[in-house]
Amino acid sequence: MRFHQLFTRTVVAAAAFLVAAVHAAEAPGTAAAPPIASFFSNPAFNGAELSPNGRYLAAFVGAKDRRDGLAVVDLSDLSARMVAQFSDTDIGQARWVNNDRLLFSTADKESGQRDLRFAPGLFAVNRDGKGYRQLAKRNMPFVTNGNDNIDMLPWHTYMLNQDGPQTDEYVYVSDANIVSPGILVALDLLRVNTRNASAAPVQHPGVARSWLLDQNGEPRLVETLDKNLRSIHYLDPATRQWRVLASFDAYTGDDNDFNPLAFGPDGALYVTANHGEDRTSLYRYDLAHNKLGERLVTLEGFDFHGSLIISNNKLLGVRVHADAAGTTWFDPGMQALQQSVDAKLPGTINLITPARRPETPWVLVQAYSDQQPSRFLIYNAETKRMSEVGNLAPDIKPAAMGTRELVHYAARDGLDIPAWLTLPAGGAHKNLPMVVLVHGGPFVRGGSWNWHADAQFLASRGYAVLEPEFRGSTGYGAKHFRAGWKQWGLKMQDDIADGTRWAIAQGTADAKRVCIAGASYGGYATLMGLINDPDLYQCGIDWVGVTDIGLMYDSGWRYSSDLSSDWKAYGMPQLIGDRVKDAEQLKATSPLEQAARIKQPLLLAYGGADLRVPLVHGVKFYDAVKRTNPRVEWVEYAEEGHGWALPKNRIDFWGRVEKFLDKNIGSK
Template sequence: MLAAAAAPVHAAAPPISAFFDNSPFNGAMLSPDGRYLAAFIGANDKRDGLAVVELDTLKATMVAQFSDTDIGRAQWVNNERLMFSTTDKTRGQRDLRYAPGLYVVDRDGKHYRQLALRRNEFLRSSDDNRDLLPWHTFMLDQAGAQDSDYVYVADAGYSKESGNSEDLLRLNTRNGKAVPVDHPGTARSWLLDQNGEPRLITTLDKNIESLLYLDPATQQWRTLISFDAYKGSANSFSPLAFGPDGALYVISNAGRDQSALYRYDLKNNQLPKQHMVELDGFDFRGKLIISKQRLLGVRIHSDAEGTVWFDPAMQALQKLIDGRLPGTANLITPPTRPESAWVLVESYSDKQPRRYLVYNTETKRLSEVGRVAAQIKAADMGPCELYYYKARDGLQIPAWLTLPPDGAQKNLPLVVLVHGGPWVRGGSWDWRPDAEFLASRGYAVLEPEFRGSTGYGWQLFRAGWKQWGLKMQDDIADGARWAIAQGYADSQRICIAGASYGGYATLMGLIKDPDLYKCGINWVGVSDINLMYDGGWFYSSDLSSDWKQYGMPVLIGDQVKDAEQLKATSPLLQANRITQPLLLAYGGADMRVPINHGLKLYDAVKTSNPKVEWIEYSEEGHGWALPKNRIDFWGRVEKFLDKNIGSPK
């Protein structure tokens, strides 16, 4: 018989703030020529700023920093100029009064200019504001050509009926003048080509998604494909990027279970028979790596992030870097138009948060630039591995298991941590603060990729349609029982926890499997599917009418046809069956899962269950943006778990 594990020991564990405080360093990016590095830095209790380092001399210049807000995102416009936006890390969703805005500055800190407003100003009081773009102007996720003072930016829109839309503007970053790009339909997203010019748009009309291509030969838009956005089709695909020669690379299942990377045949409007890159057991996820107008490789994301190099020189460089940085995944990014010998390296593992380094291929010098969550030491973190177990109907379910750093592996208190979405991929072999925090406190953490999750193939995703509270819920319980059978978990000390959909699954788990779960933690979780459809006039939701009409009936359930199922899978309607200790936490400004989900549930549960705790962060939205609230919440979670499953019974 396995001996019972001792209660978790916290004395040597890193403080909660090490996991959940804002990091003073938040990443870096090379200039197109590779001579300069831009980094997001907020040292000495100052707001996050944007610094530029001349790599050959290591001279650093803080080129942008505000006293009342933080630098949020940035891009190199060209080798001499940066564009950036802001984010206020001291305010929650309720208290946000400003949009990100849009700014540019030279790499030496000169020629600073504001391009877009940070709020809606109907009456502009100064000439300086007269020519600024509206507050809903945003950077694209694509850098563009990076060879002039021009960029493309998004003019974002939103309607209650159809959700988000995105027009495109061609913007001169020196004088602030912008010209709209003409296009058919209502664009949802854009893809720039190898020259940084708009070449592809995605539109959504009710439930029909279309991909339109601007043919350079005719200068006319033509439709490549249209399909049901929620059901998909056998030959549907999503565009990834244009290659240096103008080829379109796309991701598609093409009749397979897992998606792969294809080079699309634009001439004949069809997918080729042969894929370029596939990932064993995973849908393709990644991006092209292009330098000197050559496709050098593909950044991939299977169990972890890595790189498939086509270029022999980059293969050799990867081997060299891996030898210098053993035990970590090392992601190399070369400059797009190199005029120097520097490359950027991101190094990480399941135990180590991201480190950013630069490597000189001529001098062989490897220098650390900064690291995220610098208080975290790899020796204090627990290992994370991907496992597979069979659900009760035979479906193979992936699951991430994180164990405590002290080497304990048997008969542990277990937290079943359920990801939100639910149509997302939950875990990865990476350092993730929530799982590692719990492991540092002595808990095993199981994160099932239950049916409905994406990233592991069409079969797993499709099997989750209309299975909220049913087979999706069974998958999670089967994962907990697998952990018991493998000896990892003490069957008497299991708690289920999660946010958003994970909060819904927490509530349904307590209802369906009361003998399995001894307690539950639900934050910002759905408590009733009908409330997602009809939340009431007082609590506004950001779910569009089209999503409710075309998406939810297919993926979750039809309010009329599936009325009885929605009742049977409603935690709110079965709240009297929740008898275990329950911790509830909600944001007062949440528009994805409005707080009435939590208030109604709390009122219903507490009438028969005195062991329910309520937390409201009035300024927060769908999750905790503020460090003080993250630290407070996880401190409460730690006490709640210690009380209910921390010691052997």
């Protein structure tokens, strides 16, 4: 199932209506490459969500001179009202409590990790802007002011990314037990009244790490973690007692493990599982007999990843993620609606979301392609009226963007490796300078068929971009994932090199103009690529990259890490390498130990407040490599964490990347 192949590449326009802040700026001319800010500025529009009855739309909007606020649109007349906005912070997330009330949090988009002084907090407000109430403090323990004595929930109270009952004033929120520096120990659940902030804890067994609400928005599943043992507990509605459905290794799993996805409108539990096969599928779970039931959806070439689409107490379809995000509809009426929307938007994949309990014909549509950043629109199924709400990257002109495709090549041991190939718009696609962009994780899925800012920016500057889904990446089956265990710097690295040679053999890349780049694990792979294959890569760009696995285990007293002790004790030894048993391998695959072997030009960028890959990784490596390599550039963004939160730093960094690439591989 490859959704993007069903669509053409013509993008149509629609009328924007919300507020001036979400209108697209004038598109850049075709003669010049789009400016860096078009790719990496914070958008003025950040998404939307229908009310349960479908009469209203909540949207996140801002402007250059204002913080992001929360607006509500009355769909009967398309009138908009800003219901919440602060002068010192942005609205972060929001969910409908019911048809008349919203729960929301904040996110300071003008502060980097080092400068964050406040938690997100929790707030509630009516859709008309009245009934405002702060429910949880924003003040962390080291920040005090006059509000500390107000009776509120503690700062470590967070929104739950699931809908509650949506029929009264209550919501469920999480109470996170966090130890410094940001390591989650437990995640308890609270039932909170959004009018008066009264709260009651949900009783449960064990040390909770995640929750799943049922079809009525009530707690039904809790996952607990004890060292490396993950257990799934079910609250039986008949007995009101918790019972264990299954237990397995949290990091390596086993043949019988599964992941709870959602409850259907009839109370059935839907899960994803391998069930003896290489790739996961969507199943109904037999709660009476604690076993998998009927298999419902399997994706060709991919593990199942997606969500249920439920409206009017009916399972209408499943949102799935194969090469792209798309929808499998079970309901004929929704299938017909999809065809109607697709006819109006022929150049994009169009994800339709109906209201949970609709009283109107309005649906929300998210439209995107590899060249079109996501646009949000509303569509009236009766009048066929469609209006644009906002665009996540309004300054991007799709015609100036490159094409993105999923390709496959064989690794040297025969393993099939998927990869994303982005090529510049127009012109010949032969013997191009190429950037091999390595995803982080590494035990995650790297890419998708969509508009990808990093890759499209590089393509707009004339580079081919190859993003390998090397072994160890998830989403492509258990065999592909497990083949990457303990292969940092070894077969995982070979997969990347084999993809580079494949692109050269295809005639896509110029063998003398290839640079390797990546963040986090991708930064590690960049350095190991320069070490293992010096003939292949003319330069490297590493940002926030791991430089030594030993430093992941112990970054020293001066630098804090958010890697938990359980992950270091049970996960890392199995998936990456045991620091004692595999000491020689870890030394041989340490960029820090091999720094003197890197002779190519290198750009290094690190965050001074990074907790995932502390600054010591960059500092130690820079000190080591510059002794024998004069062509090393260094930049530290002191206020940033694991990546660049601030637009000024994103724009500065990618400006440096552009100059670095142009100098080293940009011209013959």
